Amino acid sequence: MHNAWGAKASTPNALLTIKESERSGPVIKFRLYATGVPKDTAYGIVAWPVTQKGPGEVLTGVTLDASGLAICAGVPGTCGTSDKPNDPIDLGLQPAPGEPVRLGLVSADGAVKVFAKLVPVPLRGENRGCTVEGVVLTPGAEVILIEGSGFPADSDLKVDSNSGSESHSEKGKTDIDGRYSVTMLPYNQGVRRGTLEVTLKSAGCSPSTRVPWGRRN
Numbered sequence: 001m002h003n004a005w006g007a008k009a010s011t012p013n014a015l016l017t018i019k020e021s022e023r024s025g026p027v028i029k030f031r032l033y034a035t036g037v038p039k040d041t042a043y044g045i046v047a048w049p050v051t052q053k054g055p056g057e058v059l060t061g062v063t064l065d066a067s068g069l070a071i072c073a074g075v076p077g078t079c080g081t082s083d084k085p086n087d088p089i090d091l092g093l094q095p096a097p098g099e100p101v102r103l104g105l106v107s108a109d110g111a112v113k114v115f116a117k118l119v120p121v122p123l124r125g126e127n128r129g130c131t132v133e134g135v136v137l138t139p140g141a142e143v144i145l146i147e148g149s150g151f152p153a154d155s156d157l158k159v160d161s162n163s164g165s166e167s168h169s170e171k172g173k174t175d176i177d178g179r180y181s182v183t184m185l186p187y188n189q190g191v192r193r194g195t196l197e198v199t200l201k202s203a204g205c206s207p208s209t210r211v212p213w214g215r216r217n
Contacts, residue, residue: 001054002100002102002117002135002137002145003181005048005102005104005115005116005117006115006116006117009113009115010113010114010115011036011037011111011112011113011114013036014034014035014036014037014112014113014114015034015035015036015114015116016032016033016034016103016104016105016114016115016116017032017033017034017035017116018030018031018032018101018103018116018117018118019031019032019033020120021088021090022090026094027092027093027094028092028093028094028095028120029090029091029092029093030090030091030093030101030103031069031070031088031089031090031091032045032069032070032089032091032103032105032116033067033068033069033070034064034068034070034105034114035068036114037064037068037105037107037112037114038107038112039063039064039065039066039068041063041107041108041112042060042061042062042063042077042078042107042108043062043063043064043070043105043106043107043108043112044057044059044060044061044062044105044106044107044108045057045058045059045060045062045070045089045091045103045104045105046058046103046104046105046106046115047091047102047103047104048102048103048104049102050099050100050136050137050138050139051139055102055104057106058091059079059089060079060108061077061078061079061080062078062079062089062105063078065086069088070088070089070105071086071087071088071089072084072086072087072089073085073086074086074087091103093120095119095120095121096121096136097121097122097123097136097212098119098121098122098123098134098135098136098141098144098211099119099121099135099136100117100118100119100135100136100137101117101118101119101120102115102116102117103115103116103117104116119133119135123135123136123209123210123211124209125207125208125209125210126207127205127206127207127208128204128205129150129205130148130149130150130151130200130202130204130205130206130207131148131149131150131207132146132147132148132198132199132200132207132208132209133146133147133148133209134146134147134196134198134209134210134211135147136211137183139215140213140214140215141186141196141211141212141213141214142185142186142187142213143183143184143185144183144184144185144186144196144211144213145181145182145183145184146159146181146182146183146184146198146200146209147179147180147181148174148179148180148181148200148207149177149178149179149180150178150205151174151178151179151180151200151202151205152174152178152202152203152204153174153175153176153177153178154173154174154175154176155173155174155178155202155203156171156172156173156202156203157171157172157173157174157180157200157201157202158170158171158172158200158201158202159171159172159182159198159199159200159201160198160199160201161184161196161197161198161199162196162197163184163186163187163188163194163195163196163197163213164186164188164191164194165188165191166188172200174202180200184196184198186211186213187213187214191214192214192215193212193213193214193215194212194213194214195210195211195212195213196210196211196212196213197209197210198210198211
């Protein structure tokens with residue numbers, strides 16, 4: 001579901017872009033821009049935080065301005081108030097390191113859907129043009145998605161991982177775009193917290209990343 005959250009699940013030729021509009025301490029505000037969708041339609045904003053098993057609607061009556069920015073028009077049938085017409089919607093979130101922000105716009109009749117995701121505080125490592133990133137998919141990082149990019153197409157990789165007392169080494173292979181992904185379960189029996197270290201090794205590069213795991217309460 002995480003991998004499909006984007007173009008695969010969107011209406012054909014529709015695109016949603018999430019842009020950071022403000023950052024103050026742990027709070028980051030985001031705005032949504034949509035293209036390839038009707039602007040004379042009311043939408044609902046859906047969000048899928050890692051704390052929920054599935055997406056949920058967080059705001060209805062959303063419209064788009066001429067640039068495709070999601071706004072509250074402040075007129076009957078839309079969100080907002082008349083004293084703030086065409087008010088841009090700023091979504092304030094507090095994403096943890098490695099946590100994805102997954103947002104979408106769905107028309108009131110469900111006929112138009114457009115989704116996007118990004119990781120505002122990435123856990124990323126780079127080496128010689130190759131990149132590896134850890135994406136946290138559950139609240140305590142019980143499930144971590146490792147994504148590699150920038151590698152040669154259809155090339156062999158050595159995937160080395162270490163989490164506490166457990167170390168693993170396995171083989172991987174990039175796709176035609178030079179990307180690679182694998183899901184890892186970093187927890188050790190009887191251990192509450194730790195760090196997953198992952199290195200993707202190819203003939204020309206070997207990027208590494210570190211992903212903390214464990215619930216804090």
